[in-house]
Amino acid sequence: MxxxxxxxxxxxxxxxxxxxxxxxxxxxxxxxxxxxxxCNTVLAKPTGGKFEINGQIVGEFK
Ligand SMILES: [Zn+2]
Incomplete structure (x- = not known):
């Protein structure tokens, strides 16, 4: 996902x-x-101005 x-x-x-x-x-x-x-899995990578998250977002902070 x-x-x-x-x-x-x-x-x-x-x-x-x-x-x-x-x-x-x-x-x-x-x-x-x-x-x-x-485990060194890529969790997030930049793709053309967006940030693609590989995995589940479980929290957000400001
Ligand atoms: Zn891991």
């Missing part, structure tokens, strides 16, 4: 790794890939 984010006003999101279930807090947008600190 992946979710594309655009124009989001949230600053941070918590993403649950689809492989190991570890929850990682990251920026809701950015220009670099975000990887799971445990």
């Amino acid at each position: 992946s979710t594309k984010i655009k124009g989001m006003d949230k600053s941070f999101i918590k993403v649950k790794c689809p492989d190991c279930g570890t929850e990682t807090i990251t920026y809701a947008r950015g220009s670099t890939e975000v990887k799971c600190p445990v």
